[in-house]
Every structure is written in structure tokens, then in C-alpha cells.
Amino acid sequence: MAAAAATLARRITRSGVLPLCRRLPVWGRAARRPPGLPLAPCRAFSNKKIQVDMNESSGVATMKFKSPPVNSLNLDFLTEFCISLEKLENDRACRGIIITSAIPKIFSSGLDITEMCGKSTEHYTEFWRAVQEMWLRLYSSNMVTLAVVNGSSPAGGCLIALSCDYRIMADNPKYTIGLNEAQLGIVAPFWFKDTFVNVVGQRVAERSLQLGSLYPAPEALKFGIVDELVPEEKLQEKATAVMAQWLALPDHARQITKSMMRKAVLDLLVAHREEDIKNFTSFVSKESIQKSLRMYMEMLKKKKS
Ligand SMILES: CCCCCCCCC/C=C/C(=O)SCCNC(=O)CCNC(=O)[C@H](O)C(C)(C)COP(=O)(O)OP(=O)(O)OC[C@H]1O[C@@H](n2cnc3c(N)ncnc32)[C@H](O)[C@@H]1OP(=O)(O)O
Numbered sequence: 001m002a003a004a005a006a007t008l009a010r011r012i013t014r015s016g017v018l019p020l021c022r023r024l025p026v027w028g029r030a031a032r033r034p035p036g037l038p039l040a041p042c043r044a045f046s047n048k049k050i051q052v053d054m055n056e057s058s059g060v061a062t063m064k065f066k067s068p069p070v071n072s073l074n075l076d077f078l079t080e081f082c083i084s085l086e087k088l089e090n091d092r093a094c095r096g097i098i099i100t101s102a103i104p105k106i107f108s109s110g111l112d113i114t115e116m117c118g119k120s121t122e123h124y125t126e127f128w129r130a131v132q133e134m135w136l137r138l139y140s141s142n143m144v145t146l147a148v149v150n151g152s153s154p155a156g157g158c159l160i161a162l163s164c165d166y167r168i169m170a171d172n173p174k175y176t177i178g179l180n181e182a183q184l185g186i187v188a189p190f191w192f193k194d195t196f197v198n199v200v201g202q203r204v205a206e207r208s209l210q211l212g213s214l215y216p217a218p219e220a221l222k223f224g225i226v227d228e229l230v231p232e233e234k235l236q237e238k239a240t241a242v243m244a245q246w247l248a249l250p251d252h253a254r255q256i257t258k259s260m261m262r263k264a265v266l267d268l269l270v271a272h273r274e275e276d277i278k279n280f281t282s283f284v285s286k287e288s289i290q291k292s293l294r295m296y297m298e299m300l301k302k303k304k305s
Helices: 002-015 075-089 121-139 156-163 190-200 202-211 217-222 232-247 251-271 273-285 287-304
Strands: 043-046 050-055 060-065 096-101 144-149 151-154 166-170 176-178 228-230
Touching: 050 075, 060 075, 060 232, 075 121, 096 232, 121 156, 121 190, 121 251, 121 273, 144 156, 144 232, 151 156, 156 176, 156 190, 166 217, 166 232, 176 217, 190 202, 190 251, 217 228, 228 232, 251 273, 273 287
Parallel strands: 060 096, 096 144, 144 166, 151 176, 166 228
Antiparallel strands: 043 050, 050 060
């Protein structure tokens, strides 16, 4: 699987990511569907780590993370994520996606730390390119993207939620969310930071990033990291209602607006992609950073005993 995923990852990355504004003509996706043609029957595709269900009548797909124990974002997961997103992006019937988790209490534990420990420079390069690719695709998506955060969501998990158009979180103070990289002795890259700033503003982002804060759901709402809290059993219902509200608008108007709001941040990474990979690989290759990551993993294991 790892080898196959790596090949797929290379295939994806070779094709590159087009900025949002160049992906689709400005009249949008829905308008391109030939009038009068029936939609294909309901479809689902399931990979190893992500289940995708497409509801043809609503035009909404649900992407459910199902990679135990904690939906950590390793190379295989990231590759599946990018492929699933690309399939949906190219599906004219699909106008919105709901991203959620099938693992109780966990949305995603963020980047798989083992992918950043004791590996070769080539591996770090491939891994980081896949992380960039995931963000570029999600942040630039033409579809309405809705995160249903039904569990804890640190670091890279939080980035996925922040990259969506709207975030609903389960109303449970045991679930936390935030960019906690500083707590691991690592630094959130500039595009994590920019995505965060675009959601919560400079002040909250600066304080939260420096402290590596993980916020319980009610605080996350207070600081604008998520848009609303909903009792866990009502998440599905709420997600359907929110999605319907976003899809009620003409696609082209929403898409151009989204592009206008996000383009500068996307363009910055596209322009500095190779430099960002080099920064990452040299940063994680440092012995001091390796030591911090190893200690953090040990701390996670000790917490259990
Ligand atoms: C200049 C620019 C430079 C750039 C510089 C570099 C920038 C990098 C940016 C990094 C972004 C990131 O996302 S870094 C990743 C940050 N993630 C985190 O801090 C999350 C850490 N995990 C947790 O807090 C918890 O595990 C949590 C998710 C809440 C679930 O708690 P639970 O009690 O339910 O489960 P646990 O028992 O803790 O975890 C179950 C098992 O999963 C493992 N596990 C948990 N999280 C994991 C993870 N992220 N990666 C790997 N493995 C993980 C644990 O070790 C356990 O392994 P076993 O003991 O073997 O079962």
C-alpha cells in the first residue's frame, strides 16, 4: 500500500495544483451540467482510510475519516484524501462536501508524527509535498466544504477544519482543537498560520500559535475557531441544513468570492513550494527537533499507563 500510495502521490504532485480561479470557468460547476440529463445513481467509494458517499439528489458528498486509532495524517492517508477530493472536484454532480470522522471522539490527530521521525530526506520531501497538496486542494476547492468536527482535532486536524468554508463542532468540552505545534517544539508553517489568521484574525492567531493552545470546544467557539457548537447527536441534521444554506446561492458568485478571499494565501505557497519543502526537511532533520518529537511520542505513550 505504501509503495502504491507513493506512486499515486507522485502522479498527483506531477500534475500540480491549479489556483482556484483557473480550475473552472467563472460560471461555475452547476451551470455546466447539461440541462435535462438525469444524474447518475447514488455512488460511494471507499478506500482504506476514507469513506466517501455521494448523495446524488443533494449534490453533497460525505468524506468520513476511518483510519484507527486516531486518523493521523500519514502519506497513505494524505494520498487518499487528495485522490478523493480530486474525484469529487471533477464530478459535476458534486457541489459540496462534508468532512467528518468515523472514529469516536477523534476528528484527526494531525500529521502522523512517525512520518517526521527517523526517516530519510527523500521521505520528508515526499511527505511534506503530500501535506502541501492536501491543503492546496482543500483550500482552493470550488465545492462548499463543511467540517463536522466530531472529536479532538489538533494541529494538522485543525488545519483541515480551518481550510473548510464552515466548521461545526460537537458541543463537548472534552474535544479540543487548535494549532498546538509549539507544544511539540515545532513551528506551524506560514501557510498554516495564514489559514488560521484568515479564520480568527491576527491577535488570536498570534497568541494561540505562540502558546500552542488547544481549545476545548466552548472556547474554540468563543475565539472563532469553529462557527457553531451542536450536540453530537444533532451534527448530521445541522450539517445538512448548513450545507443547504450555502448551496442555495449561485455557485459562480460564491466561488469567485471564495477565490478572492483565499487567492493571495494560496499563491504564496504555490510560489514558494520547493523552498517550503527544503525548510521543512532541514528543520525536521535537526537532531534537536528529532529529540523533541521523540519525547512527545513518549509522553503520549506514558499518558496511557
Ligand atoms: C520552518 C518550517 C518548519 C516546519 C516544521 C514542521 C511543521 C509540522 C506541522 C505539524 C503538524 C502536526 O499535525 S503535528 C501532530 C500534532 N498532533 C498532536 O499533537 C496529537 C497528539 N495526540 C493526542 O493528543 C492524542 O493522541 C489524541 C489525538 C487527543 C487522542 O487521544 P487518545 O487518548 O484517544 O489516544 P492516544 O492513546 O493518545 O493515541 C492512540 C495512539 O495513536 C498515537 N498517536 C496519537 N497521535 C498521533 C500522531 N499525531 N501521530 C502519530 N501517532 C499518534 C499514540 O501515540 C497512540 O499510539 P500507541 O501508544 O502505539 O497506541
